[in-house]
Amino acid sequence: MAQPTPPSSSSQPPPTLPSWLTWWQRPFPDANTLFLPGRHPALVDTGFVGHAEETAAWVRARTGRLDLVVNTHWHSDHVGANALLQAHGAGIAAGAPEAEALARRDPGCCSAEYLDQPVAPYTVDLALADGQIVRLGDTDWAVVRTPGHTPGHLALWEPEERLLVVGDALSDYDVGWVNLALDGPDAAATALASLKRLADLAPRVILPSHGPLPADPAATLAAALRRAQRLVDDPDGAVWYGARRIFAFALMIRGGIPAGEVESYLHARAWLTDAAALLARTPEALAEELVATMLRSGAVVRRDGRLHAAAPHTPVAAGTMRTPYPRAWPAADELSGVVDRLTS
Structure with missing residues (x-):
């Protein structure tokens, strides 16, 4: 998971792929x-x-x-x-x-x-x-x-x-x-x-x-x-690098997040809490700085009262986000019944 930027400006043609893939x-x-x-x-x-x-x-x-x-x-x-x-x-x-x-x-x-x-x-x-x-x-x-x-x-x-x-x-x-x-x-x-x-x-x-x-x-x-x-x-830079990419992806899969709810969303995230600890900040301070930094850089844009990732991405149906976390998954040997329901 990485945030895209414009591709290389190399003048070389793309490599040739074999016909069998x-x-x-x-x-x-x-x-x-x-x-x-x-x-x-x-x-x-x-x-x-x-x-x-x-x-x-x-x-x-x-x-x-x-x-x-x-x-x-x-x-x-x-x-x-x-x-x-x-x-x-x-x-x-x-x-x-x-x-x-x-x-x-x-x-x-x-x-x-x-x-x-x-x-x-x-x-x-x-x-x-x-x-x-x-x-x-x-x-x-x-x-x-x-x-x-x-x-x-x-x-x-x-x-x-x-x-x-x-x-x-x-x-x-x-x-x-x-x-x-x-x-x-x-x-x-x-x-x-x-x-x-x-x-x-x-x-x-x-x-x-x-x-x-x-x-x-x-x-x-x-x-x-x-x-x-x-x-x-630059370990601090590595932490920031990850935080920016995780946050951008969160915006993509949610169709953006209402501007007034973004920081409260971030405060509840384990990855942000961990990043804040590594950077010797409070989660609240890091959330505020992360949003402000990404708005300034243009990686995040404000539109219709929501913050959106600026990078090109495909919309995701809202119902997708109701998929349960792995802690609620059935045991591996019980999965066949779940699989049957997925295809019914």
């Missing part, structure tokens, strides 16, 4: 989606729950059977159609740390409650380990563990065409935010180490979860390494 660049609040047809039809990431039906329809238009969904990580914009696709027979694969937490039904799954972002209940059928080879479509991809943005974040590497699916580790204009409160003070350094590992692969094509395909992968990786180093060098 389909890449769907999606606006926020959805992550980009990758489809791999063949003997083992597979999807990488499934967008936001408010657009699950749209994702499922897109998949149905391309295959009559989906074998596997691979999630780069468990944030809401990447796993939103998991439940619906699983209901229709797809297996779900995820990095081992997140798969284990989902199997236990930890209340913190998907950071859904922490970030106040809805995720429909699903289970993970295949836990992926670093270096594991997984067949997607008709090609073999290596799992590359890339913690930082989340502890279970992973990338996927296809060496023949030198294709690299990077999730939220980086994009053409950004790097993933890190959570120093939940994941510890070394989270930024961990993210930087993951980026160095990706850069060592020297990909021909980078497939990011947000924004366009980078025209110059080497330059994009070099810029990402510089950005990640700044997060390591």
